[in-house]
Amino acid sequence: MPLQITGAPGDPALLSLPWHLPLEDWPEHLIVPLPRGISRHVVRFVKLSGKVYAIKEIGERLARREYQRLRDLARIDFPSVRAVAVVTGRTADDGRELDSALVTHHLQFSLPYRAVFSGTLRPDTITRLLDALAVLLVRLHLTGFYWGDCSLSNTLFRRDAGAFAAYLVDAETGEQHPTISEGQRLHDIEVAHVNIFGELLDLEAGGALHPSIDPLETSEEICRRYTALWNELTQPEVVDIVEWRRVDKRIRRLNELGFDVAELQVRSKPGVARVIVQPKVVDAGHHQRRLLRLTGLDVEENQARRLLNDLDTFRARLPAHERSDSEEIVAHRWLAEMFHPTVEAVPKELRHKLEPAQLYHEVLDHRWFLSEAAGHDVGLPAATRSYVENVLAFKRDEKAIIGDPGWDDAASSA
Structure with missing residues (x-):
């Protein structure tokens, strides 16, 4: 059987590789x-x-x-390596048949788990990387894909604009199935549990695992974490168009699980909307950088997370033809229609009590x-008025607090 390369290799140089040699015998210069x-x-x-x-x-x-499986995943833009070709009909010089070869694109800037999980890695960073694996498995199952061999060895980790991705x-x-069965899903989780436990034991035995893990x-x-995320994402959520407090509640629950909303979609029909959220795992400072890029607001990380969640909710509420506008356009509208009007609604004599980002964050909380108390969304203007009258008016001036020797005592008793 002659040598055959099936796929879309795109690079004629693939034909010149020494396919007549076992892969382990290929010359070092290649x-x-x-x-x-x-x-x-x-x-x-x-x-x-x-x-x-x-x-x-x-x-x-x-x-x-x-x-074929990798091609299927590529068609839905799933985070996986990209298949290039299958090489069959390989024959050694002495006539022996050699195994076929699968060619994939190397995922740039990615690392296998043994290169990532080392004693120099902080325990909280390890946790976030494993969270990324949980997200990967959930996303697979949502597409109807049964993995069958989930493990750290079968995963690559990569930083991408501040985000951890698996x-x-x-x-x-x-x-690949239209939908994954409950039995397949539970079996995948059990396989992941056994494989990852064994791999971490192996790292521990080799002294490459942080002692706190x-x-x-x-x-x-x-x-x-997988189970909590799966339940949160697959739980039906049909809300009235005006009940955006329930969207906020959904985002809060994901935040409490340690995940952030990478994408928020709304599928509407008359009178109701189905809310779909896409989680991701992010590195420190990600929200600050994204908010600064989109709005010019330079704030603390937790403030940035909250403001971005509100920006994403604002986008989801736009009509479908405006929702597809670029992030920059939507962010400009959010500043003009939400953030600035809220800050400017505060009387001038009270604005110095809090910085604008913290003020907006606290109005959102209020x-x-x-x-929640009213059982419906009271709206941002009403919440701003109530916050100013019932909360902000009684707050201490942040600028006056700086350098106040009595502040530490006041803060500790607050």
Whole structure:
């Protein structure tokens, strides 16, 4: 059987690679020394025409299956490596048949878990990376994809504009269905639990795991986080058009789980709207940078998170034809229609009590509590008036507090 390359390789140099040699015997000058995870198969990286490809030696049936699964995921823009080609009909010089090869694009700036999970990594950062894996598994299941072998070894981690993201690497056991069954989903979780526990034990034995990380507790926590996120995202949420306090409540629950809203969608029909949220895991400072880029407001991280949540909710409330405007346009409208009017509604003699971002944040909190008590959204103007009259008027002046020797005592008794 002649050598065949099936797919859309795009680079003629792939044809010139020594496919007649087992992958482990390829000459060193072809190999790019990038960190590799643990794999049941031989994997090598090569650089051709300025691009890096990952090549995995695998049986033909599995190679074709994984190629198709990765193509399926690429069609829905799922975070996974991108398949390039399947190479079959490989024959050694002595006539021996060689395994087929799966060629994928190397995911730039990504690292396998052994290169990420080291003793130098802070425990809270490890937790966020594992959260990223929980998000990946939830997103797979929402698309109807059964992984069958969820593990750290089959995942790549990457920083992307401040966000931590997990990418699926190995899909040879995957199955695509219209929807995933409860049995498949629960089995995936159990496989993830067992695999991750074993991998963390292996890191611990090699002295590469931070001493504060307990392998069993961490592997169980991933499953708990997955379950909480799955329940939060799949719970039906149909709200009246005016009940945006329930949208805010949904975002708050995700924030309490440690996730942020990467995307908020609204599918409407007369009188009702279905709210869909897409979570992501973010690194420190992400919200500050995004808010500064969009609005010019330079605020603290927690303030930025709250303001961005309000901006995303504002966007979701726009008519469909305006919702597709760029982030910058929507952010400008939010400043003009929400943020600035709220700040300017405060009497001048009270504006010095709080900085504008903190003021807006506290008005949003006040609106939340008023709406919960009333059972409906009271609206931002009413909440602003109530906040000014019942809260802000009795606050101490922040500028006067600075350097006040009695402030520490007052703060500790507050």
